[in-house]
Amino acid sequence: MTPDTQDSFKALADPTRRQILMQLSQQEMTIAEITDQFDMTRAAIKKHLTILEKGNLISVKTKGRERINSLETDGLKTVTDWLTYFDHFWDNKLNRLQTTIANNNTDHPDSD
Template identity: 45%
Template sequence: MSALKHDVFQAIADPTRRQVLKLLAEKELPISEITSHFSISRTAVSKHLRVLSEADLIQGQKKGREKIYRLHPEPLMELKQWLSYYERFWENKLSQLKFAVENEEQEYERESQR
């Protein structure tokens, strides 16, 4: 596999590209229909599509005179794996906080009963 010009993290860093991915998750679309969802030029949308394509998050296929884009979600697994570490991290931190709060409440109850 050749090195990608853009990685998944760079590609999804932009809110417009995240919105494009959301649109393509619903159905395959030509650039004209994608562009209609944004207040930016077709050229700007085309640049976003290129970044997403270089990160292998979308694929385009010629159909007649148009190129139809579709989501290629497999590279998002890298993101999911990366986020899962932090999900476990925060679950652990929240469990520690819950334990601390419960212990503090029990200590307060003991002191108020004296």
């Protein structure tokens, strides 16, 4: 059950799916309820939900003939964890910028 970064990023790459997540952050919803919010068929929404589930962004519980979808934070954590890799660059950005400006007129000597 290794968190698959690719599945999570891919799931977030579609605007409809991101909107679904925002809806689900407000309340749990069945497939039909989600479909009502969009201009596409239930089958299309179901496909999106499958992708979101694979990306660990939602979880589903069955209740009679209904499937209730709710937000799952695991996939979001996978993505934010990946993004933290760049924190050190974020911190160093000002330094790099200053270095760039300092070296702006004099090209580095050995490549001339």
